[in-house]
Amino acid sequence: MIALARAPATVANLGPGLDVLGLALAGEGDRVRAEPSEHPGVTIRSSGHPELPLDPTRNTAGIAAMSVLRRAGAQGAPGARGTTCGVVLAVTKGVPLSGGQGGSAASAAAAAVAVNAVLGGRLGANDLLEACLEAETAVAGRHADNLGAALLGGIVLVRSLDPLDVVRLPVPERLVVVIAEPDQRLETAEARALLPERVDRALAVHQAAQVGALVAALASGDLALLGRAIDDRIAEPVRAPRLIGFAEAKAAALGAGALACSISGSGPAAFALVERGGAGERVAEAMAAAYRSRGVACRARVAEIDRAGARLEET
């Protein structure tokens, strides 16, 4: 069969949850079309963007697809009768490149789900997550916050990578997200290099308390507590100075009624959390205007939380 899968953009970290928390954004996302081939392994027909390689060993969708094939035991003798021994992928990018919205994770998740469907759905969610983690590790570093959200949807917490242990968290019905996309680039590798290797114990304690409070707030629906818990003192302080307009956008978001605002993943995108029916459009406009006031073009939109994660679509 031919399969088409889509996976959402994601906001990693959610402030204090560096490498630990991820949230899936409703919207276009990335799409991967996979069809079986007698040619062994993975061939990428279109990568979705001129900057993305067609070489499957250097493309996140390709690496995830290869891992799914291997895990499903589908790389049998080339051409053996009745065996799907390879796949051809076509990627359509809806998530911006290097935008801090989990583009590599979305492509990997969509590819994993599409290829798994081509193979008859042999792998479960955990195997797919492991396959995607191989891809993410190769292109963006070993973390599963974007991936977990892209694959499972909603808001996830990555308790452990070894063994992989990803927890779906409750999502308050009243919670919506504003995502601002300033016209900037900050490569993931560069953004990670800014992080301190060591932190004060008191800071680690603070950060753990915020993650705990954030989870408690999601579970109880206490949006005011959720806002207070988004207080990141590890990543935001070192990344914000590299993101022109972020400080102004954050102040504008909070001034316009956002519950909280921080950097989406490693940036440059910024996110704000808002209560439904409240300040969404106003916060989006305020953030975009703040970036523009610093000379940075910016699109901002109100987004629902994608609760389904990566899924198949009609081909």
Next chain:
Amino acid sequence: MIALARAPATVANLGPGLDVLGLALAGEGDRVRAEPSEHPGVTIRSSGHPELPLDPTRNTAGIAAMSVLRRAGAQGAPGARGTTCGVVLAVTKGVPLSGGQGGSAASAAAAAVAVNAVLGGRLGANDLLEACLEAETAVAGRHADNLGAALLGGIVLVRSLDPLDVVRLPVPERLVVVIAEPDQRLETAEARALLPERVDRALAVHQAAQVGALVAALASGDLALLGRAIDDRIAEPVRAPRLIGFAEAKAAALGAGALACSISGSGPAAFALVERGGAGERVAEAMAAAYRSRGVACRARVAEIDRAGARLEET
């Protein structure tokens, strides 16, 4: 009026939640009897233990009581008509001294509630918490994990000390605790001095993930996840080597069916979490036997979680 208040023993940290998480234990706890006096300030008639000072400025119950008087504005002109200008306290200790079960917090919480009742209940929970934090800071360091649990009951998360922001977490009905009291002493100050001043960022991320997972597990009632989340890599690794028999007791607890086991507060007490109706007594016996096998006398008991916190009793 004369008031008698009781506050429970508490397990701080709960593994990964150093200075952040606290759990209240059903049982005797500490009792403080307060009666109004025309003598200004706080007088301690009995401290509950020969090692505890009668000087109210050096006694946790005394410091909390002084703070409640001050906050309630009750330190008016000595002897002014109709004014309660002081209190006399009598403390009865049920929580072991330097045992890692929040003895100083229990006495402070009981004193604060009793004195507040003598004054007609003028202060709310947050003021009482602030008053107790003054006491805890003076005798045990500035943290509110024991205090929050002793005052509010259940399981609490301290999101922030400045401003004070303590969150009550859901408590699964099926959760019970085993508390082991080895015949050891480890002073709080000494136990704190063992903690590293700085930690690797990766370790901070791990610890935050465990606190988040622990809160998620409490909210969803997923006791297996709760067990996995109790994986402390900051305090337990440096304190365990100082606590003869702890390693053996932990292995014995897990072997006997405990969900998790770690040090209670800064020790020497150890706690295990177990599912109700399951392994409680077996875990308690296994832990006590493990300490004894290392030559350390030990009492261990199964304890319910105290859901009420500090409260008034009939005088």
